Amino acid sequence: MSSQPAGKRAGRVMLVLAWGAALLLATKFFGDWEDAQRNPNRTPESVHGSGYVEVRLASSRQGHYMADGKINGQTVTFLLDTGATSVAVPVEVAQRLGLQAGAAITINTANGRATAHRTRLQRLQLGDIVLTDVDALIAPGMGGDDVLLGMSALKQLEFTQRSGTLMLRQTTSQQPISQQPTLK
Template identity: 35%
Template sequence: MSSKDLPPNFKLLTIWLLIGLLIFLGFQAWERERNASRFQLAGQTIVLTRAPDGHFHWPGRVGQVDVDFLVDTGATSTALPQALAERLGLTSLGAVQSRTAGGIAEGFAARADITLDGGVSATQLVVTVLPHLDAPLLGMDVLGRLHFSQKPGELRVTPKE
């Protein structure tokens, strides 16, 4: 069967599918580049650029799982979603109540190894695990070990000396 034998509608559908695929791949590449540019390492200074959602995000890992931490200077401790804690097999150290923007949340404490891009880490950090948390929150238990300053749209983080 040659291309002359293909129905015209099939040819048109194929062209539109290829155009759609190219647009999709282009958008994926743009999104990947945009996300990568929010984290920069300049010597010992880590520069986080405000994301479109208005927050600063810091890529890292909990155990061996890649996560995108939301930097929360108002949080006393680092908090993880319960689904992530279950995936990591974290065990409860006991029940906790956490005061959130939405009120009091019931959860539990656990220990986790946190590693952030740029060389910041906390081994066996006591974290709060909350069932209805959307994303991991990086709290002052980690941020307090660092010096950070903020300019419009930018958060600069360096080790404390």
């Protein structure tokens, strides 16, 4: 037997492995690219000014404002919805976050009426904007893992939309030193 067929076999195996690795890398690259198109705000940047914190969000290709943030220290993806009265958390996400289901209420959704449960979020964070003790709903039938960031949170912020960018601003209690009260 010659060593050529064994060498050819090894060459074919290496070629198959190289193609497999290339396909895996391409799949990962395009998956990450697709995620970035859906949610361009994976790590929202914050700007601190005198008496405010500001977060700017780019819109997705579909025109939605999505951003990764945290509820009670655990990472979630927010879909900002000024048409939603409350922050709405899908049932599966609420279970993962350990949220307690409170009083049942009937809500009107795009899919009709549903029964949701009141809950409170101890801490909601988007970039360096932090809100505490936020009213929320555990909402059935939402499908997916996105938390609707509704007006129970957004009413605590100033927000402006311009040219595909949404600017959220939280007023902080910090005052410039020249405006702070002096003790006498």
